[in-house]
Amino acid sequence: xxxxxxxxxxxxxxxxxxxxxxxxxxxxxxxxxxxxxxxxxxxxxxxxxxxxxxxxxxxxxxxxxxxxxxxxxxxxxxxxxxxxxxxxxxxxxxxxxxxxxxxxxxxxxxxxxxxxxxxxxxxxxxxxxxxxxxxxxxxxxxxxxxxxxxxxxxxxxxxxxxxxxxxxxxxxxxxxxxxxxxxxxxxxxxxx
Amino acid sequence: xxxxxxxxxxxxxxxxxxxxxxxxxxxxxxxxxxxxxxxxxxxxxxxxxxxxxxxxxxxxxxxxxxxxxxxxxxxxxxxxxxxxxxxxxxxxxxxxxxxxxxxxxxxxxxxxxxxxxxxxxxxxxxxxxxxxxxxxxxxxxxxxxxxxxx
Numbered sequence: 001x002x003x004x005x006x007x008x009x010x011x012x013x014x015x016x017x018x019x020x021x022x023x024x025x026x027x028x029x030x031x032x033x034x035x036x037x038x039x040x041x042x043x044x045x046x047x048x049x050x051x052x053x054x055x056x057x058x059x060x061x062x063x064x065x066x067x068x069x070x071x072x073x074x075x076x077x078x079x080x081x082x083x084x085x086x087x088x089x090x091x092x093x094x095x096x097x098x099x100x101x102x103x104x105x106x107x108x109x110x111x112x113x114x115x116x117x118x119x120x121x122x123x124x125x126x127x128x129x130x131x132x133x134x135x136x137x138x139x140x141x142x143x144x145x146x147x148x149x150x151x152x153x154x155x156x157x158x159x160x161x162x163x164x165x166x167x168x169x170x171x172x173x174x175x176x177x178x179x180x181x182x183x184x185x186x187x188x189x190x191x192x
Numbered sequence: 193x194x195x196x197x198x199x200x201x202x203x204x205x206x207x208x209x210x211x212x213x214x215x216x217x218x219x220x221x222x223x224x225x226x227x228x229x230x231x232x233x234x235x236x237x238x239x240x241x242x243x244x245x246x247x248x249x250x251x252x253x254x255x256x257x258x259x260x261x262x263x264x265x266x267x268x269x270x271x272x273x274x275x276x277x278x279x280x281x282x283x284x285x286x287x288x289x290x291x292x293x294x295x296x297x298x299x300x301x302x303x304x305x306x307x308x309x310x311x312x313x314x315x316x317x318x319x320x321x322x323x324x325x326x327x328x329x330x331x332x333x334x335x336x337x338x339x340x341x342x
Contacts (some may be wrong), residue, residue: 174198
């Protein structure tokens with residue numbers, strides 16, 4: 001149903017209907033953003049990736065071979081742009097696809113204010129798992145929920161490995177969170 | 193497919209990400225605005241080579257970046273050099289021939305003309321996503337290159 005809607009919106013946008021275009025942006029902008037931020041790009045670079053990705057779609061209107069897989073196409077385009085920016089910035093790209101935890105050496109995403117302690121620890125934990133897991137979980141956490149096909153495009157992984165990888169990434173996240181929650185509680189108990 | 197045990201964690205994560213890193217409204221607005229860049233009746237020259245991608249690791253910070261765009265009958269080779277905050281673009285049209293080049297970006301554009309060898313150049317191009325529109329003399333429709341962030 002959603003797929004057919006997307007193909008219809010694409011066709012309408014290709015015919016010049018700007019409201020159809022706006023609807024496509026509303027539907028997929030968060031996925032594109034999630035991919036860029038999952039690669040730990042700065043907000044400015046993520047905005048750049050978003051802009052280039054949507055410009056790419058504009059130029060490909062009427063040229064997409066599988067309009068029903070637009071989410072995957074956008075995710076893959078965003079992924080390529082992210083890798084391009086990482087190289088442009090001289091950052092190491094080799095580890096991006098590896099299942100290696102970022103650990104605490106790398107700065108976590110910009111400090112944000114979260115009132116809830118558990119939320120804060122979960123956000124911190126997300127910044128500490130592998131880059132691949134961050135991209136995957138950020139993509140999965142977008143609204144509307146993307147298909148496994150979209151997520152596999154964001155990661156450059158076969159669709160069949162998304163399920164197991166998803167489980168592993170959530171497990172990593174959970175362990176990190178439990179660790180921080182434990183530390184935080186001990187700290188609170190000791191200080192009380 | 194999805195293990196039910198992890199569903200609450202994913203829901204929690206969704207909530208945290210929405211709070212901590214929502215997509216900025218200007219990013220959504222910019223994505224909507226690019227629709228005005230739709231080019232009807234132009235042939236697309238795809239980006240087929242980018243030295244930033246192929247020569248990763250050997251690159252130095254001030255090295256020029258080489259891009260190649262390809263359409264059916266036209267190839268455009270472009271060199272991007274950083275000149276302070278802006279970029280200098282030099283290009284080569286293959287096969288050569290007289291053409292008018294328009295370098296477009298969000299908020300502006302600059303015109304250039306090829307010489308007899310198919311070369312062209314433009315200075316002070318902002319470091320944004322750009323696309324080149326190439327209209328060969330006598331051609332019915334322009335060739336536009338894929339957008340690329342420089």
